[in-house]
Amino acid sequence: MLKEVIATRYITPLREGGSLPGLVEADDLGTYVMKFTGAGQGRKTLVAEVVCAELARRLGLRVPGLVTLELDPVLGLGEPDQEVQELLKSSGGTNLGMDFLSGAVGFDPLAFPVSPEEAGRIVWFDALVNNVDRSWRNPNLLMWRGELWLIDHGATMIWHHNWRGAEASAARPYDIGDHALRPFGPDVAAAAAELAPLVTEELLAEVTAAIPDVWLTDEPGFDTPEELRRAYARPLLARAGAIHERIQGGQ
Numbered sequence: 206m207l208k209e210v211i212a213t214r215y216i217t218p219l220r221e222g223g224s225l226p227g228l229v230e231a232d233d234l235g236t237y238v239m240k241f242t243g244a245g246q247g248r249k250t251l252v253a254e255v256v257c258a259e260l261a262r263r264l265g266l267r268v269p270g271l272v273t274l275e276l277d278p279v280l281g282l283g284e285p286d287q288e289v290q291e292l293l294k295s296s297g298g299t300n301l302g303m304d305f306l307s308g309a310v311g312f313d314p315l316a317f318p319v320s321p322e323e324a325g326r327i328v329w330f331d332a333l334v335n336n337v338d339r340s341w342r343n344p345n346l347l348m349w350r351g352e353l354w355l356i357d358h359g360a361t362m363i364w365h366h367n368w369r370g371a372e373a374s375a376a377r378p379y380d381i382g383d384h385a386l387r388p389f390g391p392d393v394a395a396a397a398a399e400l401a402p403l404v405t406e407e408l409l410a411e412v413t414a415a416i417p418d419v420w421l422t423d424e425p426g427f428d429t430p431e432e433l434r435r436a437y438a439r440p441l442l443a444r445a446g447a448i449h450e451r452i453q454g455g456q
């Protein structure tokens with residue numbers, strides 16, 4: 206389970222983010238990047254963030270720590286910005302919080318060299334979760350304290366938008382033509398040899414256990430949150446073994 210904290214103060218919107226994530230302070234005095242249930246694709250985006258970050262962390266990749274952030278919509282009442290106010294008002298309850306990496310800068314492929322090993326691990330991970338949001342236009346990679354950190358995993362696991370077609374969708378290849386780390390010659394074969402054996406049913410059960418129940422209720426076709434957790438684990442388990450052979454656009 207993720208640590209639970211309560212949002213106490215809305216500080217400012219992070220203007221770069223399409224979904225208008227905000228910076229908030231919580232009752233543990235931490236500062237978090239808050240992602241809202243009331244934004245765009247809503248809670249599915251947040252579920253994807255949790256599954257990917259908790260999986261990435263267990264595979265040894267750097268991702269900011271996650272918490273759940275309880276939001277009382279009255280926090281939005283004093284917001285002068287209409288868009289922010291609407292977002293806060295529509296996001297009462299459990300939202301996602303992410304450790305704010307203060308002073309982090311966006312990854313610049315021309316300024317920061319990445320080793321083929323590290324690039325390989327990240328590309329392999331992105332292929333596993335089918336991340337379509339790591340392009341050179343918008344890499345969603347931060348440099349913090351001299352190291353590369355992964356953020357923004359809301360646009361992954363496309364199959365969770367249509368569970369009936371999940372198996373076929375998860376069987377498709379992954380294209381890295383636009384991937385921000387392609388120019389670094391990612392060694393995906395080495396990454397697969399190292400990481401694929403770690404992606405077990407047990408590990409995925411631990412990862413999916415971190416998804417808050419409230420984001421898993423009332424999903425058509427599923428009676429319980431546990432059933433839906435298993436549906437999240439299945440395609441990842443199926444892909445882990447051979448996804449490196451289905452990465453396209455590497456040349």
Ligand SMILES: Nc1ncnc2c1ncn2[C@@H]1O[C@H](COP(=O)(O)OP(=O)(O)OP(=O)(O)O)[C@@H](O)[C@H]1O
Nearest residue numbers: 219221222223224225238269303304305306356357
């Ligand atoms: N944990 C963090 N620490 C520091 N800065 C962050 C963190 N998370 C996000 N940011 C900053 O906020 C921006 C927006 O975050 P993010 O990409 O997660 O939002 P988004 O709405 O999904 O964005 P988009 O869809 O536009 O890529 C990032 O590009 C980054 O500059």
Ligand SMILES: [Mg+2]
Nearest residue numbers: 222343345357
């Ligand atoms: Mg982003």
